[in-house]
Structure formats: C-alpha cells, structure tokens
Amino acid sequence: MTLDDQPPAAARRRDAAATRAAILSAAREVFTERGYDGAGVREIARAADVDTRLISRYFGSKEGLFAEVVDLAYEKSLMMTPEHNAEAARALLSGMDKAASDGLLLTLRSASNTRASAIMRESIERNYQRRLAAALPGDDDATGRAAVLIAICSGVLLSRLVLGHTALNSPDVERLVPYLHAALDAVANAPGRSAEEPRE
Incomplete structure (x- = not known):
C-alpha cells in the first residue's frame, strides 16, 4: 500500500471517533444492565463489534471507560x-x-x-x-x-x-x-x- 492509497487523515479521525462512540454506547448498556462488577471488557467489545484492545487504546482500562460512561450518564x-x-x-x-x-x-x-x-x-x-x-x-x-x-x-x-x-x-x-x-x-x-x- 502506497502513501497515495492511504485514507485521508480526516477519514481516519472519523473512524476513530465512531469507534470510540460505539464503545461508549455499548459500555453504557452493559454497565447499566450488569453494574461495574458484572460488566466485562470482552462483553463490551463484542457489543461494540470491536477488538478488545481498542478499549485499552481509547480509555486505558475498564475503570477509565466506566468513568467516561458515568460522566455521560x-x-x-x-x-x-x-x-x-x-x-x-x-x-x-x-x-x-x-x-x-x-x-x-x-x-x-x-x-x-x-x-x-x-x-x-x-x-x-x-x-x-x-x-x-x-x-x-x-x-x-x-x-x-x-x-x-x-x-x-x-x-x-x-x-x-x-x-x-x-x-x-x-x-x-x-x-x-x-x-x-x-x-x-x-x-x-x-x-x-x-x-x-x-x-x-
């Protein structure tokens, strides 16, 4: 893949924003249904249809993700x-x-x-x-x-x-x-x- 074939930076940022939003939405549903202790990172990743590693990339940890969900809630x-x-x-x-x-x-x-x-x-x-x-x-x-x-x-x-x-x-x-x-x-x-x- 050449540099010319790569998607523009704006498109990558939009994808990242959409992925982050999908994780937050899924996490809010799972945390609401199961609470902090009952919610698993893998379950949240499955619900958001993303790789589990993206949760660490965007939120650092389950705790960091929960903190952002709480602020939204x-x-x-x-x-x-x-x-x-x-x-x-x-x-x-x-x-x-x-x-x-x-x-x-x-x-x-x-x-x-x-x-x-x-x-x-x-x-x-x-x-x-x-x-x-x-x-x-x-x-x-x-x-x-x-x-x-x-x-x-x-x-x-x-x-x-x-x-x-x-x-x-x-x-x-x-x-x-x-x-x-x-x-x-x-x-x-x-x-x-x-x-x-x-x-x-």
Missing part, C-alpha cells in the same frame, strides 16, 4: 434553582426519560464496588454539584445545599422509578408537585431569603 441533570424548581419538581414526579432511569440503574448496580462508587461520587461533585452550587442564590454553604438537592432528586427518582412507589406513580401525581417544589425551594434558597425575593 450524569450529563443531563436538573438545575434545581428557585427559578427552575417548579419545572424540576414536575419532571421528577411525572417526567424523566429512559436516560434518567438508566443512569439511576447504572448507579445502583455499580455502587457496591468501592472504586466505582468513588468514580460516581467524584463525577457528581466535579460536574453536577459544582454547576448547581454556582447557580444557587446566596453564599451560605451553596455546596452543601447543592448536595442536599441532589440527594432529594436521587431519592425521588429511586422511589418512583425503581421501587415503583404507589403515590409517586398515581394518576393524580400532579397534586404532589407543589409539595416537592416547596421542598426544593426550601433548600435552594439561602437561609433567611424568601422564595419570592429576586436573586441579585
């Missing part, structure tokens, strides 16, 4: 700030797509592994929690309030989507939105600041 997260909390409460009680459900299952099925648990915690704190804390009004322990809001969000989704809590899946669940809205606002607002008070 947690990417679309609710902003639970006073101006968005009515919408957030409604989404938590009556919305959320398959990606949110899968992200929760990925978390639950991987949490028993100490390293996987640390990876998930670090991802949340580095990305979602930091963004949420920066958007909250007031300077009083925004990081702590963001952590509590994320815990409320996780708890509602766990009860509703995984445990199938009856009240949270009832046809008239809309009646519960004001309660959750108030709870989110109570945490999102700095102490001593009313929900109606405009943000500076």
Whole structure:
C-alpha cells in the first residue's frame, strides 16, 4: 500500500471517533444492565463489534471507560434553582426519560464496588454539584445545599422509578408537585431569603 492509497487523515479521525462512540454506547448498556462488577471488557467489545484492545487504546482500562460512561450518564441533570424548581419538581414526579432511569440503574448496580462508587461520587461533585452550587442564590454553604438537592432528586427518582412507589406513580401525581417544589425551594434558597425575593 502506497502513501497515495492511504485514507485521508480526516477519514481516519472519523473512524476513530465512531469507534470510540460505539464503545461508549455499548459500555453504557452493559454497565447499566450488569453494574461495574458484572460488566466485562470482552462483553463490551463484542457489543461494540470491536477488538478488545481498542478499549485499552481509547480509555486505558475498564475503570477509565466506566468513568467516561458515568460522566455521560450524569450529563443531563436538573438545575434545581428557585427559578427552575417548579419545572424540576414536575419532571421528577411525572417526567424523566429512559436516560434518567438508566443512569439511576447504572448507579445502583455499580455502587457496591468501592472504586466505582468513588468514580460516581467524584463525577457528581466535579460536574453536577459544582454547576448547581454556582447557580444557587446566596453564599451560605451553596455546596452543601447543592448536595442536599441532589440527594432529594436521587431519592425521588429511586422511589418512583425503581421501587415503583404507589403515590409517586398515581394518576393524580400532579397534586404532589407543589409539595416537592416547596421542598426544593426550601433548600435552594439561602437561609433567611424568601422564595419570592429576586436573586441579585
């Protein structure tokens, strides 16, 4: 094969990007179904229709691949700030797509592994929690309030989507939105600041 016969660099980069995306997609499905401990690199490679060595090339290890999958799974997260909390409460009680459900299952099925648990915690704190804390009004322990809001969000989704809590899946669940809205606002607002008070 001569230099003239080789595909252009742009085509090779596109192939590499497509291969990487296929591995991430397959890994997300396998990790969600089996959790960190139950997922094997060979199984992920088969699902992505790639050589196992490509996982090492693009992600370094199973742990590196899991870390990227986690960042993707947690990417679309609710902003639970006073101006968005009515919408957030409604989404938590009556919305959320398959990606949110899968992200929760990925978390639950991987949490028993100490390293996987640390990876998930670090991802949340580095990305979602930091963004949420920066958007909250007031300077009083925004990081702590963001952590509590994320815990409320996780708890509602766990009860509703995984445990199938009856009240949270009832046809008239809309009646519960004001309660959750108030709870989110109570945490999102700095102490001593009313929900109606405009943000500076």
